[in-house]
Amino acid sequence: MKIKIFSLAILLLFISKINAQEFKLGKVSIEELKQKQHPKDTSAVAAILFEKGENTFDYDEDHGFTTQLEVSVKIKIYKKEGYDWATKKVRYYTAGNGTKEKVFVNDAVTYNLINGKVEKTKLKSEGEFEKVINKYWSQKVFTMPNVKEGSIVEFRYIIKNCSIGSPRDWYFQNQIPVNYSEFRMNVPEYFVYNNSFKGFISPKISEEKINRSISYTYREGKNGVVSASTSQEKLDFLETRTTYIAENLPALKDENFINNIDNYTVSLSQELSMTKYPHSPIKSFSSDWNSVAKTIYDYEDFGPELNKTGYFEDDLKKLLTGLKTPEEKIWAIFNHVKSNVKWNDYYGYSCDNGVKKAYKEKTGNIADINLMLTAMLRYAELTANPVLVSTRDNGIPLFPNRTAFNYVIAAVETPNGSVLLDATDKFSTPNILPLRTLNWNGRLIRKDGSSEQIDLMPQKVSGDNVFMNYAIDAEGKITGKTRRQYTDYNAMIARDNISSFKEEEYLEKLENLNNKIEISEYSKTNEKDVLLPLIETYSFAGGNLCEIIADKIYVNPMLFFTEDKNKFTQEVREYPVDFSYPFADKYNITIQIPDGFAVETLPAPAAITMEDNLGAFKFNIAANGNFLQLSVIHQINEAIVSAEKYEMLKEYYKAMVAKETEKIVLKRI
Secondary structure, eight states: OOOOOOOHHHHHHHOOOOOOOOOOTTOOOHHHHHOOSOSSOTTOSEEEEEEEEEEEEEEETTTEEEEEEEEEEEEEEOSGGGGGGGEEEEEEEOSSTTTOEEEEEEEEEEEEEETTEEEEEEOOGGGEEEEEOSSSEEEEEEEOSSOOTTOEEEEEEEEEESOOSOOOOEESOOSSOEEEEEEEEEEETTEEEEEEEESSOOOEEEEEEEEEEEEEEEEEEETTEEEEEEEEEEEEEEEEEEEEEEEEEOOOOOOSSOSOGGGGSOEEEEEEEEEOOTTSOOEESOSSHHHHHHHHHHSTTTHHHHTOOTTTHHHHHHHTTTOOSHHHHHHHHHHHHHHHOEEOSOOOSSOSSOHHHHHHHTEEOHHHHHHHHHHHHHHTTOEEEEEEEOOGGGOOOOSSOGGGOOEEEEEEEETTEEEEEOTTSTTOBTTBOOGGGOSSEEEEEOTTSOEEEEEOSOOSOEEEEEEEEEEEOTTSOEEEEEEEEEOHHHHHHHHHHHHTSOHHHHHHHHHHHTTTOEEEEEEEESSSOTTSOEEEEEEEEESSSEEEETTEEEEOTTGGGOOOSOSOOOSSOOSOEEOSSOEEEEEEEEEEOOTTEEEEEOOOOEEEEOGGGOEEEEEEEEEETTEEEEEEEEEEOOSEEOGGGHHHHHHHHHHHHHHHTOOEEEEEO
């Protein structure tokens, strides 16, 4: 995996003090406005000319130290497709009195070149509004006015936060080119932060120490009673000012089969690891993964929730009656939670409603449900523990920190290995987790606070087995029947697809996806019995599934199951290929050729095997009278394929597509 994690101490050895060019808002030249395309990326629809952020600390009596992030941005719009970059969405946290954030926007101006002169248009209040995302988060949204091809927009926004634990990640790179990106972190001597970089470009770093003073008003109090008398106080301390600079960053290339492009974006993450207040002992927060896990386990809305059992004991006593094996108990409890408590679509490793209330009201967030599940499994005398997870859209945890995780599942230790469970998805089964959780590794936490890394990526191959027979008539019309069997992850995904639509809508989509065939006699088996393979059966007919040229019929033997495009066409791949899970697609197809025709050409058999047992493709077709028998296997054995193996994977898919698109040729006799 090509993620570079740079040590701050090591990088500082190579960096001298940076005398950077001055970048300020309000300075727009005619030359910048005349520029028609980005000098290093002519395809760019827009570019960030510069983006500067500075995180500073303040102090007041009510909250102690607080933080403020100030960001200045200047963007050039080259094409109409880049107009979206003139709209900025700033997400901010709105839950909790001590951690609420506030966002302020100012100096927002659009510049255009009109008749050789620079014209300024300021953002007005009607171009700015608030949007509620959910009960935890909102967005400040503003759209710059009078945007055209060639415009330059610039703005400044400030995020004020009473929490000092986790400064916002700084992304040096973006989906458009970034000419210059700078982030400055000012840290009082009382705090130590962990720093982690990811991406393929390391920023330049400079550091200096400065003396700083903060004045604040102190209000006296005694025995909980605050008096009216106040005094002006001054706090003197040493501050470390660290500046990170990156220049000429290319636009991110989003490629097929990437779990989250942010995992590979040049960026900086930080989290408070230690406080060193005067006359107080040093307090450590996240020096290693064990301390992170223990800290989270001790949260009142995490570990203590696992000890609550009274609300479910009567139900579980009835449920477990007569069950003897661990497998029987796991499935009974897992299914009980899935059937009785529905997910409210909120993530989080800490409980929202609390397990007792969630059980009573039959709804809860991820933690409410899966910590409840863990508690029930423990009650059944199974060795069950929670596993902290960062979902795919949340990114990969690269260094020990409490905010790396946003999810929790359950794990049961058995003689045959750990069984992973997530009761928030109606189609999940033991060791078949929702795709959102398949993000490399999780961290299991035991009762004693110890922890260990857990591999979340599936090892078992998920099957997609197709049995098809069809007949071709002399006019080229094809009629046939298909039986398709899905297992494990393929079954979970197929069940979700089927349940998302009414049957009529689902079949219409299936017909359109498969060369406009007409489907009849459709049926499905084990739709609700998630422990068994899902089976779909249907008849089909199509008039455009083959070609007739002169007296010959040309047909792709796999019909609408043909892989006709290579999914991997980039010359170079920088990121791992993420298939989510290993899979095997198998096809057994019987073809009846029409009377009066004979086979002129059949595709030759083929077998392709990749190194290190990464995968294999086998294709074999044989004639027997008026029938052809085709067998195809396409199997990938690794959920994640490293970038180093990309060329091999690319050539494999190229050869597979070439073989599957070879046609049978039938001639009239």
